[in-house]
Amino acid sequence: MAPSGRLLERLERALLERHGCIAGVEFRTFLGLAGAVAAENCGGRALSSDAAFYDFLLKTVLEKSGGDGLPGARGCVSAVRAAVRDVTDACIDPALVLEHLQGDEFRKRSEAERVTWLLGIQRAYLARLEKTSQLPPYTLFRMAAELAPASQYLRGFDSIIFYGFYDLTGLQYELLRAVVKAGGSRFLYYPLVKHPAYEFARRFYESNIAGLSSETLWLDEDWKDCAVGAALDGLFTPGAAGAHVSGEKLSVATVSGRGDELWFAAKEILRLVEREGYAWSDICVTARTFEPYLSRLRQMFAEQGVPVADRQPLPLLSHPLARTAFAILTARESGFQAKRLREIVSSPYFKRSGEASRWLAVSAGLGAVAGPGNICAALRHAGPDPAEEEQGALSLAAWAEELASRLEALSQAGDWNLLCSQAMEVLERQLDPRAETADEADAWRSFRECVLGLRALADLRPALKGEFLEELAARVEASSLKYGRRAPGGVRVLDAMAARGHSFRAVIALGLNEKLFPRVVREDPILRDEHRRFLRDAGGFWITPKLEGYEEERLLFHMMVSSAEERLVCVCCRSDEEGKAAVPSLYLEELCASCGFLLRDAGRVSSVPRRFADKFSDCDSRLLSAGELSAALSLFGSQAAYKNAALESEFFASCRGKAADLRSARAPGHYDGMAGALRGFWDGMNRRGLSPSALESLLSCPMQFFLHYALGLDSGGSALDPGGLASDIKGRLYHEALRGLYGHMAGKPCSPGEAARFLGRYFNSALSGSYGLYPLVWKSLSEDMTRRLLRLFEADCAIGGGFSPGEFEREGFAQSRCGFNVHGRMDRLDINEQEKAVRVVDYKTSIKNRPSKTEKLLSSGKIFQPFIYLELAGALFESKGFRAREAVFLGIEDDFGADGQPASQSFTRADYEVSAPLVEKLSAVLAELARGGEFFIRPALGERERCSWCAYDGICRNHHAASAARADESAPARRLESALDGGGNEAD
Secondary structure, X not given: OOOOHHHHHHHHHHHHHHHOOOOOOOOOOHHHHHHHHOHHHOOOOEEOOOHHXXXXXXXXXXXXXXXXXOOOOHHHHHHHHHHHHHHHHOOOOHHHHHHHOOOOOOOOHHHHHHHHHHHHHHHHHHHHHHOOOEEOHHHHHHHHHHHHHHOHHHHOOOEEEEEOOOOOOHHHHHHHHHHHHOOOEEEEEOOOOOOHHHHHHHHHHHHHXXXXXXXXXXXXXXXXXXXXXXXXXXXOOOOOOOOOOOOOOEEEEEEEOHHHHHHHHHHHHHHHHHHHOOOHHHEEEEEOOOOOOHHHHHHHHHHOOOOEOOOOEEEHHHOHHHHHHHHXXXXXXXXXXXXXXXXXXXXXXXXXXXXXXXXXXXXXXXXXXXXXXXXXXXXXXXXXXXXHHHHHHHHHHHHHHHHHHHHHHHOOOEOHHHHHHHHHHHHHHHEOOOOOOHHHHHHHHHHHHHHHHHHHHHHOOOEOOOHHHHHHHHXXXXXXXXXXXXXXOOEEEEEOOOOOOOOEEEEEEOOXXXXXXXXXXXXXXXXXXXXXXXXXXXXXXXXXXXXXXXXXXXXXXXXXXXXXXXXXXXXXXXXXXXXXXXXXXXXXXXXXXXXXXXXXXXXXXXXOOOOHHHHHHHOOHHHOOHHHHHHHHXXXXXXXXXHHOOOOOHHHHHHHHHHHHHHOOOOOOHHHOEOOOOOOHHHHHHHHOEOHHHHHHHHHOHHHHHXXXXXXXXXXXXXXXXXXXXXXXXXXXXXXXXXXXXXXXXXXXXXXXXXXXXXXXXXXXXXXXXXXXXXXXXXXXXXXXXXXXXXXXXXXXXXXXXXXXXXXXXXXXXXOOOOOEEEEEEEEEEEEOOOOEEEEEEEEOOOOOOOOXXXXXXXXXXXXXXXXXXXXXXXXXXXXXXXXXXXXXXXXXXXXXXXXXXXXXXXXXXXXXXXXXXXXXXXHXXXXXXXXXXXXXXXXXXXXXXXXXXXXXXXXXXXXHHHHHHXXXXXXXXXXXXXXXXXXXXXX
């Protein structure tokens, strides 16, 4: 008998190694023993350790009791059940205690009332539990304790050995007593040492174990088998003299963050194995809990080539198959969010994989939230091929509507069995689990168990509205799964509880910081320590006050330290990943003191550098991974280091030469965008005509121009705004609404009422609820957009000036006086027939950040749009004898001025003539850059500067100082700056 399966495995292995045979030996945990003893008397009830089931049962009990003022949150129910479990495990009979409870046992009457209430809840809970088909551990242990004295199963053993227990619940203790009283040879190997760390075990021994035994034999204590030896005598002993322990036996390291802890542990493992001859299985990595490390532990050790013998639990939802299944079942509850929708469709487990790519393409324009009825309207305006896009949107909408109708049933009240069947039917229609790996099979099995496990709730009551998915979410989120393959003979990774009773040649202890080891122990908010001490000391029940958990923490730390036979490595964080200071564990401080040094002693405690480059330089190059070695060599590699790393080939020598070029301060070359003349590129652009946006891009950053126009790299769309529309989508809506409005009002009197009716129909019909916004959000947004457009329309009508809208979204092409052809699309062309004049109107969401002075327009490149628009308009109407008079920019969302007029900027024919020489000079330089293939970078790295929103920031060396310096000092850059200075750019 042992407290855990891992400890049983160790005992089994030890017996095999020493005796070569374990025939006739049976290995059991306490739960396994109880099940074996009571096997013939369970009445067909299956043992259930389903915590969610017992939480729900208690929830029904609290509902019947009126809740007694407790909130109905799941966390509160779990807290009450934890207290009920403690009093139940302590074998407390609620009826007996309630009969003798006088009310004056506590300082306050309210405390007695709380205990009375909790015991009443326990009584109702146990009564309700007995009526279910589930067999809880509580009932199993009570049954086994009653059957043990006459058990034929127990009589079949010559002896029963209890090993490794230092604490038991009341239920486990009653079974132990029953087994001992049943007669026969009984032995208990109890971990108790005459040391302050064992105070927790000593109290239990004296209260419960000593009286059971007819003889007690104290074994000799020999600390020589422990890495720190006799120094452990001084641990947790105030005033004790420290014993010297060498650095070969005990080493301490401080790091920055949990990731560095794992990195250091991996390097220490590799050093022990490759340089000191340790076997992987000789080493154990331990911590009080691995919860802070689980997300990175497996990946880190795999990258470093460290095999791990133990599979570590991760949340079930960290597996993509379980996450997809959960996303499907909760899609309706989340309002069919666009993110959730794409997660489902893009999953490799999605059953309709043939349509997935098309659906992903058409769903790219969805906003933050989408409903099944909104998808078609949201996507109608997306994509270059409306017919194909609409077909994809319709099929996607049909799928979403069918899924929504099936999920609707899951949110209704009803029978748990029926709801479970419906949920599984939905998953089978939508998912193709294809469990090709063990992880996939385990994930699918675990998720099915979460769903089908809800059938047990049918014993309690029907599901309320919305309760099925709520209970399913609680089960799934609380479930874990052990991922990855076990590597037999690999490094053991055990938390402090699992490592009890084990010993290893080397132990690496992580997380030796306050609040981790020791863990934070808090009083139970429901059953306080005062109540627990009364029940234990006055009532004789074995229930431990929570704050005595710190004594168990000291015991676990002592066991962890003493489990290292030859070498103990202790690691703590001096700061977290963000640089915030972390406090070392007081236990580590005491261990260092007992070993003859202080934690702040730089001669004994190593400090792992925070910067990767420093870590690599301090680490033996033979222990670095391939990626780390590559980085280390590029940073400070020598010829000898390259040779040792077998990187002396011609290819790697060439790579190193190119890296040297990137670091050099000489003239820019091919890697700096100096590509040279690109065959046919400039001629092709000139033939099609350069747009204002292309010229603006070339001026602001030639490299950006090269990536977009020469290489054709997609710049992507605007990021989605969870609270509204993406900026490009909103701009398109404004343009379409204004084009439709002016088209509708053509030839009619300027009636604000009619304009308002048109805009209302526009936003409330074809576009109603589109772009995946919540209805209320869309309503608010569309009303705001309508108000702004109507205000702009009224002001536009009032201005008049003899102009009236003539054409919309008109394409133009012209030969510019800049020396090349230009083209562009103008939002609106206003015509003044009487004066033979044309006005170009361009709509902007806002013009607040648009320069107003000509010289500023020139330096920013914004001058090209009005300048070229006047040329395009002039070319279009030249044959009719019309002259382009001005280009006007209107800010739709900007505040109106004091004169009641909309925010606007005007670029007149006079501005055109004044700026023409400067524009021509600047254009000549830009044409020379594009024609000669000189595409250098022009970084603008401020928080709101160009590089912060550039789509190519991830592949640009704008943050590389040497590259930026070469570009800034190059001849092409100086020519461009000279052209800009000639334009009177004071800012530059």
